[in-house]
Amino acid sequence: MKLWNLIGLNAFLMxxxxxLYFAMAPSPLDLVKISGNRIVVNDSPYFIKGVCYHxxxxxxxxRSFDFLDKDLALMREAGINTIRLYEPVDDIAVLxxxxxxxxxxxxxxxxxxxxxxxxxSGSYIDYIKKYKSHKAILIWELGNEYNYHPEWFDGDVxxxxxxxxxxxxxxxxxxxxxxVSTAHGDIPETQALALNPNLDLWGLNVYRWDKPQSAxxxxxxxxxxxxxxxxxxxxxxxxxxxAGFEQGENQKAQATANANIIDAVLSxxxxxxxLLVFSFTxxxxxxxxxxxxxxGGSAPNSSGxxxxxxxxxxxxxxxxxxxxxxxxxxxxxxxxxxxxxxNKKPQE
Numbered sequence: 001m002k003l004w005n006l007i008g009l010n011a012f013l014m015x016x017x018x019x020l021y022f023a024m025a026p027s028p029l030d031l032v033k034i035s036g037n038r039i040v041v042n043d044s045p046y047f048i049k050g051v052c053y054h055x056x057x058x059x060x061x062x063r064s065f066d067f068l069d070k071d072l073a074l075m076r077e078a079g080i081n082t083i084r085l086y087e088p089v090d091d092i093a094v095l096x097x098x099x100x101x102x103x104x105x106x107x108x109x110x111x112x113x114x115x116x117x118x119x120x121s122g123s124y125i126d127y128i129k130k131y132k133s134h135k136a137i138l139i140w141e142l143g144n145e146y147n148y149h150p151e152w153f154d155g156d157v158x159x160x161x162x163x164x165x166x167x168x169x170x171x172x173x174x175x176x177x178x179x180v181s182t183a184h185g186d187i188p189e190t191q192a193l194a195l196n197p198n199l200d201l202w203g204l205n206v207y208r209w210d211k212p213q214s215a216x217x218x219x220x221x222x223x224x225x226x227x228x229x230x231x232x233x234x235x236x237x238x239x240x241x242x243a244g245f246e247q248g249e250n251q252k253a254q255a256t257a258n259a260n261i262i263d264a265v266l267s268x269x270x271x272x273x274x275l276l277v278f279s280f281t282x283x284x285x286x287x288x289x290x291x292x293x294x295x296g297g298s299a300p301n302s303s304g305x306x307x308x309x310x311x312x313x314x315x316x317x318x319x320x321x322x323x324x325x326x327x328x329x330x331x332x333x334x335x336x337x338x339x340x341x342x343n344k345k346p347q348e
Contacts, residue, residue: 048274203230
């Protein structure tokens with residue numbers, strides 16, 4: 001009788017051990033791949049409903065995640081499923097919080113960031129080795145509108161495209177589980193496409209007033225690879241009165257533009273793999289004194305910024321610096337919450 005009791009106790013302890021082991025073991029890595037012109041995660045189509053995120057607090061000039069918990073709650077409320085970061089974040093706690101919120105990341109690597117996880121030094125591979133198994137990762141993204149800056153590459157943008165192709169190849173060797181992209185300024189020309197056959201998909205920063213669909217129609221003519229809008233959107237300041245919107249801070253103009261832009265992309269979801277609205281929070285560090293919100297700033301291709309052709313760099317947030325929702329927040333929320341790629345026919 002004692003022997004059977006001992007066997008039963010051992011069996012019970014083994015059951016407890018394996019239950020705890022599997023409960024504490026990390027969940028399987030999400031499988032991210034490209035299928036046709038789609039991003040696919042765990043065999044389901046994935047449509048990017050995203051926001052660009054570079055949070056810099058008032059009075060600062062460097063990124064910080066002091067308000068991450070509040071920001072993630074607001075993003076979830078708005079139906080955001082993807083964050084685009086312009087530089088890597090080397091903090092597992094930040095990545096874990098983003099993953100726990102059910103949000104995925106597009107991690108951007110710059111070419112020359114003084115040797116910190118950048119392409120020029122090759123240290124970006126160190127970051128990928130460290131975090132390639134993290135479930136928050138969706139896409140590795142190389143560069144941001146470098147086609148507008150040949151002066152950064154000895155006056156020849158071909159040097160960037162060559163570096164981009166090499167970096168893409170090396171990432172594929174290190175991490176075959178996550179697609180590699182770039183954030184290109186508008187539609188890439190023939191040279192860019194020809195020199196980068198290894199890219200899995202392309203991100204496009206597009207400012208064509210409130211009609212980004214014109215870029216999608218062009219894309220369909222030049223490539224069969226997936227494409228997403230790595231930046232679209234509008235600021236909430238009108239430099240001049242135009243298109244029925246008054247001069248000055250004008251949240252209605254921003255909300256209207258973003259609503260039109262998102263509607264256009266969603267209606268072309270058979271071509272686009274998603275979009276990222278620029279940007280989550282106003283950036284007081286961008287155009288003047290970081291202690292206050294300044295009018296001004298400049299950006300490449302800014303003539304296409306709705307509705308005044310002026311970017312006003314510190315007014316792009318869908319929330320302000322204090323995390324108060326702007327009018328555009330609800331315009332984005334209404335569209336993101338109610339859209340699912342799984343409800344769309346393949347060629348609708």
